[in-house]
Amino acid sequence: MRPTAHLMAAAFLIAGTPLTAQTDPRLTPLAPGVPIAHPVAKDDIAPPPFSLLADRPVNPAFVPGLPGLRQAVPVKDDFGVSRPPKYDTVLIRKSRVENGEIVIPPGGLAYLEDTWGGEVALRGEPLPVLGRMPTYIDDDMSIVIKENVTIPAGGSLDVGGQVYHYFATVGHERTANHALHVRTIAGHDWEWAFGAPVFSANQPGWWAGQGTSGFTQLYNQGKLREAGPHKLVFDWLSGVRTDRMLAGEKLFAGQAAVGASWTSGTKTIRVAAIDQAAGTVRVEVIEGGKAVFDKTLGPIDPQRLIEDTTARKALVFEYDGVAGFLSPWPEGFQDGNANLKIYEKAFALEYGKPYPFDPKFTAYPIGCPTGHNFGFMLVNQDEIRIKPGQKADGPEGFFRIAVNRVDGDKVIDWTIEDKDGNRSLNLGGPAVQNVDLVLGQGRVAGQSILKDVGRAMLARNYQNMASMAAAGTHAAAPTSAVTGSAQAAAVASAHPAATSAGFSPGFVGALGIAGIAVGAIGFEIGRRRRPAGLA
Amino acid sequence: MRPRNIALVLAVVGGLGYLGLSYLFFEMPQSVSAAEDCGFLPGEFVGAGRLTYERGQAWWVSFQRKEEAYVALSVAAALAFVGFALATGRRNGAGATTGAALGGGVLAVSALCVSCLAPVLSVVGLGVAGSLLAGVPKWLILINTLLLTGWGMLALSRRRNTACPLPARRGTSLKTS
Numbered sequence: 205m206r207p208t209a210h211l212m213a214a215a216f217l218i219a220g221t222p223l224t225a226q227t228d229p230r231l232t233p234l235a236p237g238v239p240i241a242h243p244v245a246k247d248d249i250a251p252p253p254f255s256l257l258a259d260r261p262v263n264p265a266f267v268p269g270l271p272g273l274r275q276a277v278p279v280k281d282d283f284g285v286s287r288p289p290k291y292d293t294v295l296i297r298k299s300r301v302e303n304g305e306i307v308i309p310p311g312g313l314a315y316l317e318d319t320w321g322g323e324v325a326l327r328g329e330p331l332p333v334l335g336r337m338p339t340y341i342d343d344d345m346s347i348v349i350k351e352n353v354t355i356p357a358g359g360s361l362d363v364g365g366q367v368y369h370y371f372a373t374v375g376h377e378r379t380a381n382h383a384l385h386v387r388t389i390a391g392h393d394w395e396w397a398f399g400a401p402v403f404s405a406n407q408p409g410w411w412a413g414q415g416t417s418g419f420t421q422l423y424n425q426g427k428l429r430e431a432g433p434h435k436l437v438f439d440w441l442s443g444v445r446t447d448r449m450l451a452g453e454k455l456f457a458g459q460a461a462v463g464a465s466w467t468s469g470t471k472t473i474r475v476a477a478i479d480q481a482a483g484t485v486r487v488e489v490i491e492g493g494k495a496v497f498d499k500t501l502g503p504i505d506p507q508r509l510i511e512d513t514t515a516r517k518a519l520v521f522e523y524d525g526v527a528g529f530l531s532p533w534p535e536g537f538q539d540g541n542a543n544l545k546i547y548e549k550a551f552a553l554e555y556g557k558p559y560p561f562d563p564k565f566t567a568y569p570i571g572c573p574t575g576h577n578f579g580f581m582l583v584n585q586d587e588i589r590i591k592p593g594q595k596a597d598g599p600e601g602f603f604r605i606a607v608n609r610v611d612g613d614k615v616i617d618w619t620i621e622d623k624d625g626n627r628s629l630n631l632g633g634p635a636v637q638n639v640d641l642v643l644g645q646g647r648v649a650g651q652s653i654l655k656d657v658g659r660a661m662l663a664r665n666y667q668n669m670a671s672m673a674a675a676g677t678h679a680a681a682p683t684s685a686v687t688g689s690a691q692a693a694a695v696a697s698a699h700p701a702a703t704s705a706g707f708s709p710g711f712v713g714a715l716g717i718a719g720i721a722v723g724a725i726g727f728e729i730g731r732r733r734r735p736a737g738l739a
Numbered sequence: 740m741r742p743r744n745i746a747l748v749l750a751v752v753g754g755l756g757y758l759g760l761s762y763l764f765f766e767m768p769q770s771v772s773a774a775e776d777c778g779f780l781p782g783e784f785v786g787a788g789r790l791t792y793e794r795g796q797a798w799w800v801s802f803q804r805k806e807e808a809y810v811a812l813s814v815a816a817a818l819a820f821v822g823f824a825l826a827t828g829r830r831n832g833a834g835a836t837t838g839a840a841l842g843g844g845v846l847a848v849s850a851l852c853v854s855c856l857a858p859v860l861s862v863v864g865l866g867v868a869g870s871l872l873a874g875v876p877k878w879l880i881l882i883n884t885l886l887l888t889g890w891g892m893l894a895l896s897r898r899r900n901t902a903c904p905l906p907a908r909r910g911t912s913l914k915t916s
Contacts, residue, residue: 269770275769275770276769276770276771276786276787277769277787278769278786278787278788286786289786289787645770645771650771710875711875711876711879713875714875714879714880714883715879717883717887718879718882718883718886721883721886721887721889721890722886724890724894725886725889725890725893728890728893728894728897729893731897732893732897
């Protein structure tokens with residue numbers, strides 16, 4: 205892109221959206237002349253605690269799900285198209301036993317809306333929010349750039365909502381190449397979608413030459429300065445960050461004529477004017493008899509939708525709990541009417557800001573480098589301390605951590621339960637020293653994070669099974685009534701797993717009954733064979 | 740109808756009924772773990788509610804892999820026994836008949852407790868039966884059911900044959916069998 209084009213693109217962005225700051229000529233666009241889809245962030249915002257690889261859960265317990273923490277929930281958007289399934293994930297990191305009670309540090313407890321794929325704005329995609337299902341409307345995404353960055357071998361570093369992890373060095377004769385994994389603050393590993401950048405300073409025939417200059421993974425990009433077995437050094441690295449995601453309850457969807465209006469509380473949303481030739485519709489919000497908000501939506505730029513911030517913001521309005529947009533699909537205008545979608549009870553999840561429904565937790569929307577959203581995290585602001593016999597609530601009480609027994613520095617008995625009281629098995633044991641946890645089967649809990657902690661989880665699981673077998677005990681069954689969901693069946697299925705090692709009491713009992721029955725049948729047959737006089 | 744014929748009819752009804760209900764209540768799994776619970780491999784799970792099989796084929800695969808035939812036969816045997824006990828009731832006395840019928844019913848419910856008729860029933864069943872039946876293989880439950888119902892039928896038929904003749908009902912002649 206020529207410098208003048210960069211200037212024009214920057215000017216357009218600045219004029220187009222109040223949130224946009226600037227673009228950056230170092231970033232590679234989608235194609236020559238195409239503007240970068242998101243503004244470059246003016247400020248860096250600290251990621252949530254425990255975003256880096258070194259801060260993964262330590263020997264965590266694994267729970268596949270609970271009836272109230274649902275897995276693989278199917279959803280469809282406004283157009284009846286199936287969207288990636290949704291998962292409720294809970295992570296606990298860096299917990300410890302201290303003076304006979306459990307301590308979870310700030311940021312150690314995380315709820316993750318763990319989606320299997322990207323969440324796309326303006327499509328009417330349902331967004332699970334702790335049991336509710338509002339509609340995802342829009343987002344604000346920016347690109348963070350960090351300069352003069354060094355990542356030691358095996359280390360990781362956050363840039364925006366992304367985490368770069370120097371994963372491996374592989375040698376060949378006297379040469380070597382180096383793999384970089386691009387991840388998120390929630391633990392996603394983008395390798396499944398985009399592969400992993402590979403660098404080499406001395407394998408000129410491999411990696412198509414890109415290995416010495418840097419990498420471009422959509423808007424996650426970098427300029428390499430030095431690649432060696434001990435560290436990777438970049439002139440700069442960029443990473444996308446979802447600064448804000450907007451959701452709300454559906455109020456209206458369809459063709460609307462001039463004068464059409466909808467009421468939400470004390471506000472009335474009204475179509476003030478439509479100019480089909482210009483491709484615009486003017487919407488105003490009326491409160492107390494006067495217009496308190498006014499915005500012209502459109503025209504539609506189909507080439508740059510949906511990911512481009514400027515193109516999308518041109519269609520969206522938002523004012524104090526009401527929001528909406530001019531929907532381009534199937535058509536923005538028809539017979540003089542505008543295709544509108546209006547939402548009420550609109551709320552925003554902002555990166556690093558308190559979760560609006562429970563300010564004890566901080567929200568962090570997760571951005572995908574292709575410009576989609578990828579779920580959101582809620583992490584505890586303050587330290588959580590749990591004495592034996594006490595419970596600690598997750599956000600909005602959506603789940604609870606119950607500590608039942610601590611012995612010295614060992615957590616003998618603890619469980620996680622959903623808001624209806626459905627409990628996991630006992631996750632404690634004589635070798636358990638924390639309440640670190642991975643719950644769920646989504647893209648993070650069921651896939652990416654397994655690279656980091658899967659081995660430890662399997663080892664912990666086997667160790668617990670071995671200690672239970674040695675003690676001749678069985679894992680405690682969930683005592684609460686569970687509902688008939690697939691997840692409930694999954695929880696209940698732990699029962700036979702716990703009792704099938706060796707001969708269970710049920711198996712021995714059944715064999716005993718069979719023996720008695722065989723004896724009884726023999727007795728009956730014997731009685732029939734006796735002479736009638738002896739009967 | 741003779742008691743043996745009643746038992747035979749009820750056995751057929753029980754077995755086929757279980758087969759039909761199993762098909763009707765079969766749900767395509769929504770998650771990998773649910774798929775594995777239904778006997779499918781992770782590689783056969785495509786997405787929520789989707790497998791590499793169509794629903795009918797998926798049901799049959801699950802039916803076979805979860806050894807549901809044992810449950811169907813157990814239910815058939817238990818129902819047949821209930822029918823036999825009730826059909827011979829007048830000759831065996833109310834107490835023995837009620838006990839035998841209840842016993843058959845308990846056997847049928849026990850078989851259902853470890854069945855895959857539906858996730859709801861499976862969970863409720865496991866809740867009712869606890870860990871006792873969850874660790875018992877289905878083939879052993881079938882053997883036990885056959886042994887216990889066989890014993891029950893032998894005992895009931897012996898009692899019936901050795902019982903005193905009953906007075907004739909109004910309009911019928913006295914019969915001894």
